[in-house]
Amino acid sequence: MTPPPPRKWLPLAALLAAGLALLAALRLAPAVLEPLREWLSQSQQPVGTLSNGLRMASTGLFLLIAGGGWLWQKRHAQQSEPTPTPGLAKGWGAGFLAAAAVVACTIIVANPRGMYPTNFYPPRWLLARPVKMDAYQALPVAPDLVILGSSRTFTIAPVDVQARLGYTAFNASVEGMRMAEMPAFVRFVTQEHPPGPMVLLIEAAPYAADDLVSERLPNRLLPYLSPDQAFSFIYNRYTSLLNLDHFSESVYQMLREPKESLDWSFQPDGMGILPLSSPAGLEEGVSQAIANIPAHCQPPSRAAMRYYQQVVDLAARYQMAVVFIIPPYHPRYYAAQMAPGSDFDACKAQAVAFLQAMAEEYSHIFFLDYTDPATIGSLDTAEGYYDYQHMTQENAARLLEAAAATLQQAYQIAEEWRTR
Amino acid sequence: MGIASQGFLLLFLPLSLLIYWLLLRRPRQKLLFLSLLSLLFYAIAGKEYLLLLLGLSAATYALARVRKFTLGILLNLLALAFFKYGGFGLQQAGLLAQAWGLQAALPLLNLALPLGISFYVFKHISYLVSVRRGRCPAASDPWLFFTYAAFFPSVSAGPLSGYPETASQLQALPSRLEPANLYQGLLHISAGLAKKILIADILRDALGAGLFGSAATGEGLAWAWLSLLIYAFQLYFDFSGYTDLALGIALLFGVTLPPNFNNPYLASNLAQFWQRWHISLSSWIRAYVFMPFSGWLLTHLGNRHKQLGMLLANLLTMTLIGVWHGTGWLFLLWGLYHGLLLSLRSLLAQRGVQIRGRFTGQALTFVAVLIGWAIFLSPDLAFAGRLFSGLLGLQGVGNLAPLLLVYDKFTLATLAIAMLLSALGIVEALHLPPARRAWVAAAWGLLGLLCILMLGEEVEFLYVLF
Numbered sequence: 001m002t003p004p005p006p007r008k009w010l011p012l013a014a015l016l017a018a019g020l021a022l023l024a025a026l027r028l029a030p031a032v033l034e035p036l037r038e039w040l041s042q043s044q045q046p047v048g049t050l051s052n053g054l055r056m057a058s059t060g061l062f063l064l065i066a067g068g069g070w071l072w073q074k075r076h077a078q079q080s081e082p083t084p085t086p087g088l089a090k091g092w093g094a095g096f097l098a099a100a101a102v103v104a105c106t107i108i109v110a111n112p113r114g115m116y117p118t119n120f121y122p123p124r125w126l127l128a129r130p131v132k133m134d135a136y137q138a139l140p141v142a143p144d145l146v147i148l149g150s151s152r153t154f155t156i157a158p159v160d161v162q163a164r165l166g167y168t169a170f171n172a173s174v175e176g177m178r179m180a181e182m183p184a185f186v187r188f189v190t191q192e193h194p195p196g197p198m199v200l201l202i203e204a205a206p207y208a209a210d211d212l213v214s215e216r217l218p219n220r221l222l223p224y225l226s227p228d229q230a231f232s233f234i235y236n237r238y239t240s241l242l243n244l245d246h247f248s249e250s251v252y253q254m255l256r257e258p259k260e261s262l263d264w265s266f267q268p269d270g271m272g273i274l275p276l277s278s279p280a281g282l283e284e285g286v287s288q289a290i291a292n293i294p295a296h297c298q299p300p301s302r303a304a305m306r307y308y309q310q311v312v313d314l315a316a317r318y319q320m321a322v323v324f325i326i327p328p329y330h331p332r333y334y335a336a337q338m339a340p341g342s343d344f345d346a347c348k349a350q351a352v353a354f355l356q357a358m359a360e361e362y363s364h365i366f367f368l369d370y371t372d373p374a375t376i377g378s379l380d381t382a383e384g385y386y387d388y389q390h391m392t393q394e395n396a397a398r399l400l401e402a403a404a405a406t407l408q409q410a411y412q413i414a415e416e417w418r419t420r
Numbered sequence: 421m422g423i424a425s426q427g428f429l430l431l432f433l434p435l436s437l438l439i440y441w442l443l444l445r446r447p448r449q450k451l452l453f454l455s456l457l458s459l460l461f462y463a464i465a466g467k468e469y470l471l472l473l474l475g476l477s478a479a480t481y482a483l484a485r486v487r488k489f490t491l492g493i494l495l496n497l498l499a500l501a502f503f504k505y506g507g508f509g510l511q512q513a514g515l516l517a518q519a520w521g522l523q524a525a526l527p528l529l530n531l532a533l534p535l536g537i538s539f540y541v542f543k544h545i546s547y548l549v550s551v552r553r554g555r556c557p558a559a560s561d562p563w564l565f566f567t568y569a570a571f572f573p574s575v576s577a578g579p580l581s582g583y584p585e586t587a588s589q590l591q592a593l594p595s596r597l598e599p600a601n602l603y604q605g606l607l608h609i610s611a612g613l614a615k616k617i618l619i620a621d622i623l624r625d626a627l628g629a630g631l632f633g634s635a636a637t638g639e640g641l642a643w644a645w646l647s648l649l650i651y652a653f654q655l656y657f658d659f660s661g662y663t664d665l666a667l668g669i670a671l672l673f674g675v676t677l678p679p680n681f682n683n684p685y686l687a688s689n690l691a692q693f694w695q696r697w698h699i700s701l702s703s704w705i706r707a708y709v710f711m712p713f714s715g716w717l718l719t720h721l722g723n724r725h726k727q728l729g730m731l732l733a734n735l736l737t738m739t740l741i742g743v744w745h746g747t748g749w750l751f752l753l754w755g756l757y758h759g760l761l762l763s764l765r766s767l768l769a770q771r772g773v774q775i776r777g778r779f780t781g782q783a784l785t786f787v788a789v790l791i792g793w794a795i796f797l798s799p800d801l802a803f804a805g806r807l808f809s810g811l812l813g814l815q816g817v818g819n820l821a822p823l824l825l826v827y828d829k830f831t832l833a834t835l836a837i838a839m840l841l842s843a844l845g846i847v848e849a850l851h852l853p854p855a856r857r858a859w860v861a862a863a864w865g866l867l868g869l870l871c872i873l874m875l876g877e878e879v880e881f882l883y884v885l886f
Contacts, residue, residue, distance in 0.1 A: 051874075055618065056830070058870040062614045063837050065863045066846050069853030086599040091858030092606045095865025103873065239426040244873040 019102060050248040104241040110250030113216055115237055124253050128154075128174040130218045132270050133188070136170055142193035143168040144411065147270070148185055149203025150177040152327045152389055154264065154272030155396040156201070164400055165407060167199070171270030179206050179307040180213045184224040186314045191224070196318050198414040199407060202311065204324035204367070207351040208298035215240060273393070274386045282330075282382045289388035290336040297347035305354060312358060312365055319417045321410035323366040324355050325403065328373040328395070331380050333388040364413055366406050376402045421464045423573060423665050424616060424879040429609075429872055432461070437672055441597055450593040454571070454673065455563045461572035466535030472499065473540060477569045480544040484551050484558040492548045500541045503534055508747035535884070536575045538744060542704055543569050547583040549708055556584040564590055573669040577662055577883040579680045579700035586675070594674045601671045603861065604849075608668025610864040611849035613871035616661035616879060619838050623654035626831040630823070631797075640818020644810025646827060648790050651797050653838040655882060656685065657847070659698070662881040664849040678703075683845045685789070688781035690761050693789060701741065710737040730766055735759035745796070750804060754795040761788055 108116045112124040128151075144167035147156050151173065158169035172189060174181075182202065190196030213229055215236055222230055240246050264272045277285065308324075315322045326348075329337065337344040352369055359367040370376050376398045378384055384395045391399070400407075421427045436457050444450050463470050476499055483492035501509075547568070551558045559565040568586050631647040663680040670677045680699050687693035694702045710733055717729035735756060742755020768774075775781045794811060798804035809815055841847050855861045 052830075054870065055622075055874065056833075058614070058867060058874070059618045059622075059834065059837060061863065061867050061870070062618055063840070065860060065867065066611075066841060066852055067844065069855070069860065070844050070846050073853040086602075087858050088855055088861040089599055089603040089606060091855075091861030092603060092610070092865035092868075094858070095862030096869045097865075098862075099866045099869040103869070235427070235431070239430055242426070242430065242869070242873055247873060 050251055051244050054244065054248070100242060103247050106250045106254075107241055107243075107246050110253040112246065112249040112253045113240075114218070115215055115240060117219065121253050124249055125216065126175050126264060127216055128264070128266065128272070129214075129216055129221070131266055132172050132174055133218060133220065135266070135268055135270055136172060136189065137192055138268075139170065139193065142189070142195070142197050143170040144197055145169040145199045145201060145407070146189050146197040147171045147173055147201045147203075148177070148182060148189075149173040149201075149327075150206060151175045151264070151272070152205060152391070153201075153203045153325075153396075155391055155393045156400065157267075157271045157393050157396060158269040159271075160393070160397045160400055164397075164404055165411075167407075167411065169269070170197075171272070173203065173270070173272070175264075176214055176216070177203070177206060178212070178214055179304040180229065181217060181221075182307055183226070183310040183314055184213070184217075184221055184229070186311055186318075187224040188221060190314075190318045190320075195418070196320060198320060198418070199410045200311075200315060200320055200322045201403075201407070202322055202324050203327060204308070204351070204355055205326050207300040207304045207308075207354075208347070212236075271393070274390070276392065277382050277386055279382045282385060282387065285387045286330050286332050286385075289333055293336060293342075293344075297342070297344040299347045300351040300354060308355070308358065312362055315364060316362070319414060321364045321366070321414040321417075323368065323403065323406055323410050324359075325368045325399070326352075326371045327389075327399065328370045328376055328378055328391060330385045330388045331373045331378070334371065334373055364410070364417070366410055368403055368406055370399055370402065421461070422576060422879060422881065422884065423669060424613065424662070424875065424881070426872065426875050429875070432464075433669065433672075440673060445595055447591065447593040447595070450674075451567060451590055452563055454590070454593075455567045458567060458570040458572040458575065462535065462570060462575060465576065469534035469537070472503075472534050472537075473570055474566075476541070476544065477566050478562070480548060480569070481559060481562055481565045484548055487552075487558075489548045489552040493545050496541045496544045496548075500537060503537055505743075505747050536577065539578050539580060540569050540575060542580050542701075543583070545708065546580065546704060550583050556587065559583075559587065571670070571675070573666040573673075574677055577659070577666070577881055578698075579663060579666065579678050580704050581677050581700065585678070589675050597672070597674060601674060601676075603855075605668045605671035606868070607852065607855070607861075607864055608664045608671060608849040610868035610871070611852060612661045612664030612666075612668060613875075614661075614867055615657040615664065615847070616881070617871045617874050619834055620654050620658035620661055621879070622831060622834045623650050623657070623838070626827055627651060627654060630826040632799075633826075639806065639810055640815045641810060641813040642818045642820055643823055644794075644807055646823065648794055648797075648807075648811070650827065650831070650835055652685070652790055652793050653835060653842070655793065656681075656842070657838055658881055659883045660848055662883060668849070679848065679850055681848050683842070683847065683851065685786055685842050686782055686845055687785050688778055689775070689785055690758065690765055690788060693785055694758075694762070701744070705737055705741055705744075709740055710734075713737070727767065727770070731763040734763045734766070738762060748800075750795055750798050750801070754792055757792055757795060 108118055110121055110124075111118045112121075114123050114125070114127040114130065143158070145158075145161055145165075147153055147158075147169065153173040154171065156171055156173075158171055161167055161169035170189075172185060186200065189200075213225065213233055217233065219237075222233060225233055263274055266272050311322060328334070336342075348371060352367075355367040355369075359365045373380070373395075376395065378391070378395045378398060383392060385391055421432065423429075436453075440450060440453055444453055459470075462473060476496060479495055480492050483489070483495070547559075547565070550556050559568075564587055565583075567590055568581075568583055571581075571586070574581065627647065627650055630643070631651065660681045667677050667679065678700050680701075682696040682699065684693050684697035687696050713736055714729060714733035717733055718726065721729045736759075738759030739752060739755040741758070742751045742753070745751050745754075775784060791811070794807050795804060798807060810818070846852055855864070
């Protein structure tokens with residue numbers, strides 16, 4: 001008996017129906033799905049409920065097609081084995097490509113990490129990079145001083161810099177900054193407003209990070225990346241279109257509230273502000289962070305050191321001075337890190353030695369280590385820290401006070417350099 | 421980059437296939453392109469040892485041309501011994517010297533294992549022996565030999581293919597992709613990924629906490645047997661998943677590699693198990709070690725000591741398989757264990773003692789294999805002692821509550837599916853029922869995509885470490 005010709009529309013229709021059924025189920029039957037969701041979220045797997053659900057559904061599909069085929073074969077043992085036809089390969093391709101298209105389109109439309117040029121939904125994550133780049137581009141001229149770093153330097157206020165030192169400033173710190181991005185940002189702040197700022201105040205704390213740039217980097221920073229970083233950036237954009245975590249986030253994005261706290265708000269000068277914590281909230285947060293201190297510290301990565309050097313070279317090329325700083329931690333957290341048995345100090349010492357050596361070697365490089373909160377005379381209450389690692393504007397002003405002399409010295413060096 | 425990484429499956433493979441089938445017409449062009457791809461793949465995956473692979477392949481090729489086969493074999497074995505066993509050997513020698521009160525200042529060798537060295541060295545030796553035995557002429561084309569030795573789908577963890585079979589295919593690479601090869605290749609990739617990502621990795625994560633982790637899981641009878649069962653299926657699905665991927669990728673380039681598995685856990689006796697588990701290695705060892713060695717023994721010991729000869733041949737062969745898997749006394753012990761059981765089985769068979777009933781044979785063989793895995797998986801003797809004490813019930817049944825927290829419902833459901841697929845004999849892609857409808861093929865495509873979604877950056881296979 002000749003088998004009926006394959007119906008080409010069937011896989012697509014089945015996929016569409018499955019998608020609609022899933023959406024309907026998620027929307028209409030929470031009472032049924034809630035226990036399942038709870039069970040899935042209790043699983044050992046590290047990713048979210050939807051990811052676990054998809055894993056289980058995939059395992060079910062595997063069992064269904066392998067086991068179903070076995071059953072069918074048992075029932076129709078007398079039939080001869082078919083020879084694979086081009087239709088089967090096309091069927092495989094249709095199933096693969098249709099599902100890939102659904103996943104990729106969902107990720108592009110929801111765009112939870114701001115990686116693609118769509119904005120149908122509010123971001124699920126804090127995305128300071130595009131905000132800061134817009135604000136910087138809107139400046140009429142380059143400021144005297146630019147602050148680069150992670151969210152730990154969000155609160156260094158340009159107005160405080162102006163008041164204390166008389167320099168115009170801009171805070172270009174972004175969440176989860178990696179050293180790998182720093183050279184690109186240095187190129188950006190210089191080339192957007194040539195000849196660029198006189199002084200860069202750079203947070204040197206992410207010394208253990210690898211050499212990958214953050215996937216939250218906006219596409220328009222691409223021209224400022226090195227060729228290998230640009231390749232890895234584009235490759236990451238491509239593979240992220242077929243990534244379960246991104247897909248899950250996208251579906252959550254469409255169905256649920258944003259996950260990450262987006263409470264940071266930014267001033268036009270780039271400074272970030274959070275609502276103050278309550279004293280009890282701060283203490284609890286610090287205790288939790290202390291409990292999560294990793295067993296071993298991470299020493300400076302070779303890649304990070306390579307990027308420090310790149311920043312130093314770029315600064316020399318653009319005649320800028322650089323002040324590297326390590327911002328303070330909450331005193332209790334700092335004490336826990338330095339407790340007997342902890343190796344945090346050993347790792348930090350390696351980074352400090354490297355940065356100090358650079359500061360000694362180059363006249364335009366400075367290094368200030370404020371890891372110990374006592375070095376800036378920090379305010380240890382909820383008015384001084386949002387949490388274990390984020391200082392408020394109050395403590396940021398104290399840090400500026402401590403760094404004032406070095407910043408002035410750096411400014412003078414850059415000024416002499418440019419007027420020469 | 422391994423063959424189960426997004427970089428490989430979403431970039432390297434599609435681009436390579438497009439160039440291979442759309443731009444290149446002649447078999448020679450395709451062969452050179454495969455050489456280049458293999459070189460590139462190895463350079464990305466393990467660039468530190470690219471020169472070793474190139475040098476060893478070049479030396480093997482040249483020595484075969486001048487018929488210096490023994491030298492070629494020795495050179496390859498020396499490289500394998502140095503990189504794989506050098507560090508361990510020096511460490512043991514140091515310990516021995518210490519035990520005898522000698523102050524030997526032996527250097528510490530801490531070499532990373534070059535990617536696929538255990539596999540390409542065996543391929544080189546297989547080639548040298550094949551030429552020596554006259555099964556094929558020495559390769560006149562260095563590209564052909566290099567592509568055989570470093571063929572990228574199988575360079576990391578096999579399967580080990582023979583030179584005559586592979587070279588004949590590489591010399592006559594098809595100008596167009598056959599629909600059968602295309603579909604089978606894609607099906608193998610889907611099945612391989614599903615086995616690795618959906619089964620093996622889930623079981624691996626559970627074992628990480630339950631068997632190898634510090635979780636207080638009771639350490640009783642239940643812990644030991646359940647952990648062992650999970651390990652047995654993790655290892656099987658991991659390696660057979662890798663093999664299906666390698667076979668599928670090779671098929672997409674028009675090359676058929678030999679299968680490595682044939683429902684090993686359905687074997688009725690241990691000899692059958694070794695004909696079904698890591699078939700290409702077992703066949704290699706049988707052809708190049710067991711047969712020559714048992715032949716030599718029979719000649720020297722005579723027919724009167726045939727049983728002794730069989731025992732010695734089994735022990736040597738299985739010990740070799742054991743140490744091939746890694747350094748450490750426990751691998752050797754694992755090989756000896758299998759060698760002894762195989763010898764015992766052949767002795768009993770010669771005296772007419774047979775296990776009645778297929779199921780009884782399968783069950784006993786599976787238990788024997790499981791006990792072997794207990795030796796194989798143990799990182800040291802203390803761990804093995806703890807595991808065997810659990811297996812023998814010396815610690816009691818154990819506390820089930822913490823055990824079921826680690827081996828949760830998700831893990832147990834996955835284990836049940838793995839066992840069901842194994843019992844039905846449909847684990848290997850070759851044994852999967854053939855699709856008759858396009859929508860079944862589409863479901864395999866969908867499954868492949870779902871697995872790629874879950875891949876992340878890099879997936880590590882257990883056998884790549886051997």
